[in-house]
Amino acid sequence: MTKDLIETIFSRRSIRKYTDEPVSDDDIKTMLEAAMAAPSASNSQPWHFVVVMERATLDALAEAHPHGKMLAQATLCIAVCGDPAISDYWQQDCSAAIENLLLAVAALGLGAVWLSAYPREKRVALARRILSIPENIVPVNLISIGHPAETKEPRTQYNEARVHRGRW
Amino acid sequence: MTKDLIETIFSRRSIRKYTDEPVSDDDIKTMLEAAMAAPSASNSQPWHFVVVMERATLDALAEAHPHGKMLAQATLCIAVCGDPAISDYWQQDCSAAIENLLLAVAALGLGAVWLSAYPREKRVALARRILSIPENIVPVNLISIGHPAETKEPRTQYNEARVHRGRW
Numbered sequence: 001m002t003k004d005l006i007e008t009i010f011s012r013r014s015i016r017k018y019t020d021e022p023v024s025d026d027d028i029k030t031m032l033e034a035a036m037a038a039p040s041a042s043n044s045q046p047w048h049f050v051v052v053m054e055r056a057t058l059d060a061l062a063e064a065h066p067h068g069k070m071l072a073q074a075t076l077c078i079a080v081c082g083d084p085a086i087s088d089y090w091q092q093d094c095s096a097a098i099e100n101l102l103l104a105v106a107a108l109g110l111g112a113v114w115l116s117a118y119p120r121e122k123r124v125a126l127a128r129r130i131l132s133i134p135e136n137i138v139p140v141n142l143i144s145i146g147h148p149a150e151t152k153e154p155r156t157q158y159n160e161a162r163v164h165r166g167r168w
Numbered sequence: 169m170t171k172d173l174i175e176t177i178f179s180r181r182s183i184r185k186y187t188d189e190p191v192s193d194d195d196i197k198t199m200l201e202a203a204m205a206a207p208s209a210s211n212s213q214p215w216h217f218v219v220v221m222e223r224a225t226l227d228a229l230a231e232a233h234p235h236g237k238m239l240a241q242a243t244l245c246i247a248v249c250g251d252p253a254i255s256d257y258w259q260q261d262c263s264a265a266i267e268n269l270l271l272a273v274a275a276l277g278l279g280a281v282w283l284s285a286y287p288r289e290k291r292v293a294l295a296r297r298i299l300s301i302p303e304n305i306v307p308v309n310l311i312s313i314g315h316p317a318e319t320k321e322p323r324t325q326y327n328e329a330r331v332h333r334g335r336w
Contacts (some may be wrong), residue, residue, distance in 0.1 A: 002184060005176040005275035009202045009268050032331060033324040034177045038267060039300050045325065050332045056335065088287055092308065095263030099206060100177050102264075103271070107173035114207050119256055129307040132335040140260065156201040157213065164218045166225065 003107045010154040012103055016070040020147025021146065022053070023076045027040050027108050027135035029154060031078070031145075040093035046086035047084050050079040050131050064126040068142065076145040078094075079131055082118075082138045091118070094140045101143065103152025111148030117141050171275045179321040180271055183279025184238040186314025190221070191244045195276050199313075201248070203271035208261035214254035215262050218247040218299050218307075225298065230309060232294040236283050236310065244313040247299055250306045252287075259286070260307045270309065279316030285309050 003011070032049055040046060052058060053076055062071035071077055074086040080098050081092035098114065117123040117139045127139035171179070200217055220226060221244055224317060230239035239245055246265050250258035267284065273280040285307045287292040295307035 003173050005173045005271055006172050006198065006202060008173040009205050009272065012205070012207075012220075014207060029326075030174065033326045034174060035328060036325045036330065037177050037178075037180070037323065039182060039270065041284050045327070045330070048330050048332060048336075050336055052334060054334055055266055089284055091259050091264040092266075092284075095260040096267040096270075098260075099264040099267040100271075102207065103173055103268075104177065116209050116257055116260075130335075134336065137336075155205065157173075157204045158197075158201045159213070161203060162204065162213070162215060162216050164299075166220060166222055167298075167301065168216075 008103055008107045010156055013152035014113040015148045015150060017150040018075065018111065018115050019149050020074045020075065021147045022144060023110060027110065028076065030108060031101050031104045035082060035097040035101040038093065038097040038100045041087050044087040046083045046090040047097050048081040048137060049082065050081065050133065052077040052131070060130050065079070065115055065123060065142060067142065070113065071144050072145040074146045078143045078145065079127055080140050080143065081133060082140050084138060085128035085136060091140065094161040098141060098143065103147055108144060112143050112145045115142040115144060176271055176275045178324055180274040182281040183282065183316045183318060183322035184231055184281050184324045185317040186243065186279065187317050188243065188313045191278060191313060193215070195278065196244065198276060199269050199272045199334050203265040203269040206261065206265040209255050209257035212255040214251045214258040215265050216249040216251065217306060218246040218249065220299070228256045228298050232298060233283055233291060233310060238281065239312050242312040242314045246311045246313065247295055248311065249301060250308050252306060253304060259308065266309060266311065278313060280311050280313045283310040283312060
């Protein structure tokens with residue numbers, strides 16, 4: 001048993017400080033299973049995952065991404081990529097998979113932060129270059145992951161002003 | 169306590185058959201709290217939620233959406249909308265919120281299915297027309313929700329071919 005679903009949704013926060021303990025292969029497998037259980041349009045599953053544990057590659061990503069310096073402490077990065085040739089909905093489907101992955105990270109007691117790539121051209125290019133991602137595949141983001149060295153309070157951010165009843 | 173996180177991720181399936189029991193206000197609030205707990209770029213929260221329980225509106229959506237006939241049985245529809253003026257990442261952020269909402273639905277013992285709208289122009293137009301959504305706001309999808317009248321097995325869909333180690 002991992003943590004309760006609703007509790008985990010509220011406790012998932014952006015974690016940017018990590019210990020040097022590596023993430024286990026079992027935990028990586030659970031994250032990827034969770035990601036690939038996401039819904040996708042016509043179940044087309046237009047996603048790929050580049051799993052990075054090598055220090056030199058993590059450091060190269062940390063240096064290249066404008067908000068990625070925490071990758072120099074992270075023990076794991078997963079780049080989630082979409083294949084636009086498979087589906088018009090690749091960006092939405094990959095984002096659902098990313099959210100499942102982030103929730104699995106939180107449920108496993110690990111910490112992560114979503115580093116945006118697409119649609120910023122320079123960030124897409126740096127991820128392609130460092131991770132050898134083909135030109136027809138789009139890196140949606142980089143997820144920096146590790147054992148947490150900071151804690152944050154759960155929160156809902158519920159905002160009634162964003163809720164419209166019956167119609168807009 | 170609702171269900172375990174990882175178990176719920178695997179058990180969330182597209183549910184298209186429902187009983188006529190209405191969804192409670194408490195459950196709707198929990199879904200919206202879960203959705204708005206999603207991460208967003210710079211925490212910009214570029215999302216809106218149109219909550220529809222009126223039979224006539226649900227029936228109009230069922231008739232207009234090409235894959236929406238289950239809305240004629242659903243007791244609830246939530247249209248998740250993005251505001252592109254707030255963030256370049258509106259589509260990704262809304263999709264993370266949608267996935268949180270779908271997982272909350274599953275954890276509460278309810279059932280739902282994601283009906284695509286954006287980027288299909290006709291579907292965006294029908295949602296705007298029926299739900300009075302402003303021109304500057306984009307309906308990403310319609311979520312058909314109800315008490316389930318069908319069950320499906322949990323699954324992971326894990327596919328090792330989509331995993332690239334170290335680099336692509």
